[in-house]
Amino acid sequence: MMFIDPHAHMISRTTDDYEAMAAAGVVAVIEPAFWVGQPRTYVGTYIDYLASIVGWERFRAGQFGIRHYCTVGLNSKEANDEELAEGVMEILPRFALKEGVVAIGEIGYDEQTKLEDKYFRLQLELAKELDLPVMVHTPHRDKKRGTTRSMDVCEEHGIDPSKVVIDHNNEETVGEVLQRGFWAGFSIYPSTKMGNARMVEILKRYGAERIIVDSACDWGISDSLGVPKTAKLALERGVPEEAVHRACYLNALTAYGQSGQMQEADWLNPPAVDQRTLFEGNSILRGGREPRIEVPGEQRRRSLTIE
Amino acid sequence: MRARPVDLLRGWVQLQAAPEAWTWLEERLDALAGEAGERDLYIVLGLIPRRLAKDDLELQPDDLAAAQAASDGWNPSGWSLDGAARVLALLAFRSEGRPFAQTFKQLRRTADARELIALYRGLPLYPERESLEAEAGEGLRSNMRAVFEAIAHHNPFPRDVFDDHRWNHMVLKALFVGSRLDPIVGLDQRANAELARIMRDYAHERWAAGRPVTPELWRCVGPFAVDGEALADLARALDGPPVEREGAALALAASPAPEARRLLHQAPDLEAAIAAGDLRWDRLSLQEPAA
Numbered sequence: 001m002m003f004i005d006p007h008a009h010m011i012s013r014t015t016d017d018y019e020a021m022a023a024a025g026v027v028a029v030i031e032p033a034f035w036v037g038q039p040r041t042y043v044g045t046y047i048d049y050l051a052s053i054v055g056w057e058r059f060r061a062g063q064f065g066i067r068h069y070c071t072v073g074l075n076s077k078e079a080n081d082e083e084l085a086e087g088v089m090e091i092l093p094r095f096a097l098k099e100g101v102v103a104i105g106e107i108g109y110d111e112q113t114k115l116e117d118k119y120f121r122l123q124l125e126l127a128k129e130l131d132l133p134v135m136v137h138t139p140h141r142d143k144k145r146g147t148t149r150s151m152d153v154c155e156e157h158g159i160d161p162s163k164v165v166i167d168h169n170n171e172e173t174v175g176e177v178l179q180r181g182f183w184a185g186f187s188i189y190p191s192t193k194m195g196n197a198r199m200v201e202i203l204k205r206y207g208a209e210r211i212i213v214d215s216a217c218d219w220g221i222s223d224s225l226g227v228p229k230t231a232k233l234a235l236e237r238g239v240p241e242e243a244v245h246r247a248c249y250l251n252a253l254t255a256y257g258q259s260g261q262m263q264e265a266d267w268l269n270p271p272a273v274d275q276r277t278l279f280e281g282n283s284i285l286r287g288g289r290e291p292r293i294e295v296p297g298e299q300r301r302r303s304l305t306i307e
Numbered sequence: 308m309r310a311r312p313v314d315l316l317r318g319w320v321q322l323q324a325a326p327e328a329w330t331w332l333e334e335r336l337d338a339l340a341g342e343a344g345e346r347d348l349y350i351v352l353g354l355i356p357r358r359l360a361k362d363d364l365e366l367q368p369d370d371l372a373a374a375q376a377a378s379d380g381w382n383p384s385g386w387s388l389d390g391a392a393r394v395l396a397l398l399a400f401r402s403e404g405r406p407f408a409q410t411f412k413q414l415r416r417t418a419d420a421r422e423l424i425a426l427y428r429g430l431p432l433y434p435e436r437e438s439l440e441a442e443a444g445e446g447l448r449s450n451m452r453a454v455f456e457a458i459a460h461h462n463p464f465p466r467d468v469f470d471d472h473r474w475n476h477m478v479l480k481a482l483f484v485g486s487r488l489d490p491i492v493g494l495d496q497r498a499n500a501e502l503a504r505i506m507r508d509y510a511h512e513r514w515a516a517g518r519p520v521t522p523e524l525w526r527c528v529g530p531f532a533v534d535g536e537a538l539a540d541l542a543r544a545l546d547g548p549p550v551e552r553e554g555a556a557l558a559l560a561a562s563p564a565p566e567a568r569r570l571l572h573q574a575p576d577l578e579a580a581i582a583a584g585d586l587r588w589d590r591l592s593l594q595e596p597a598a
Contacts, residue, residue: 047416051416051418054420055418055451058419093349093350094417097349098419098422100419
């Protein structure tokens, strides 16, 4: 079974994660531009960060046979630094049309301040101008109201809900998101967001239409195998394979594929040696091995010798 | 009259692009040559792969000969259609009063991998190209091998512009990242005694670590292998696995030292293959045959 992890901050992860993800069947990841754990204070560091996720990280993933895409945007926390925010808004159009940029994101609210609102709206307009999908980060605090408000603002700006993924949902928000026609993302992230046993219950209750599972793995305590582990648990607990395929692969492809920058052929039919990107191809697909879930670094831990 | 590189590029892109895509590009190129500013340049560069597709640039042997005639050493094999169009956009752009190297630096800082490759492949064709020497040096520091090779391979810019120090480190890095040396334009022309020394040191490191030595390494050593130590290294390589022997034999054939002739004579099979033109640097296989 093939998986897509449509929300993974690989810039914060090690090669062990990439190896384990590839072995578990992950063929593609989407790296949303985000808050790196502490605030950036210069627009220059933002430029270099965005350049990393459109170039270097894409190349790094390719070495493990994983296709890497990203979203670019000003995150809600840093939207509160007005000087930085203005600078980022100026340079965002330079990055939004790079190869493999599948959306403007992750954008939205954190504390729901005026400045957050201002830059959320400006970025929705940019997405509209460039005809790109949007990835919305919903706030951790005052979540239900913040989620509703995010969708209200998208509609107010005339953005088609079918081009918007509302991410980090939970049991409280999912009903409204689906009912209003948006994609509903779920981040399988220990403690703070969603657990995978709860996720299985949601799949059983709502089905898999417009539901997207991701790991949101980053610099915090998180699990780069969130998607394959959830898929395995769902199958074990009787969710039909077709629904698992949708939630853990197809829906993300459909939603972000609207950018024109992501298609199945990217990993199913890569050029033998892609000289211009040096993508190494997918050894799992080529070798026909069964995906296996193994703790990142497992193979390295078993071997004492380092060549 | 010889064609200019920009005219060749235009002709190739026009021939291969869909008619409506070419019409769009031609309009954009005109705008970039006129009033358009840097924001327009960024957007055109971003849209080019979307409008023209990312196919390989289809070139015939005649085209490659024309490229060589237009600019000595220029070899656009391996270019893509969108890459060629991006270089055209850059050649068309008239930045008001701003040095080209500054425009290039701005573009390079925000480029994705594919864009970097296109930007660097265009190096031999840009105006004021000597001013881009440091930019090329920055590109060589990339960890992305395809970006490194956009400068190092099939590109006359390093041969024409780099000093020996930058040249030598480019060749050495090619070995480190597993790149071939043969596609480096001017490899034999720019050979120098310092590079030969660096290469021999590197071979010693590899031997000490019990790792294989790529036979291409000896190409940079051969013409400077005149003293006993260098010849001893070649003798050792000549005693190595089959692939390494071939490199050592070719290097010995390139050495001016009489002692080198004598060493090569000890491997009559390779000596004969070199004399017959069957064993050549550009045909060297780097893989040991499967056991």
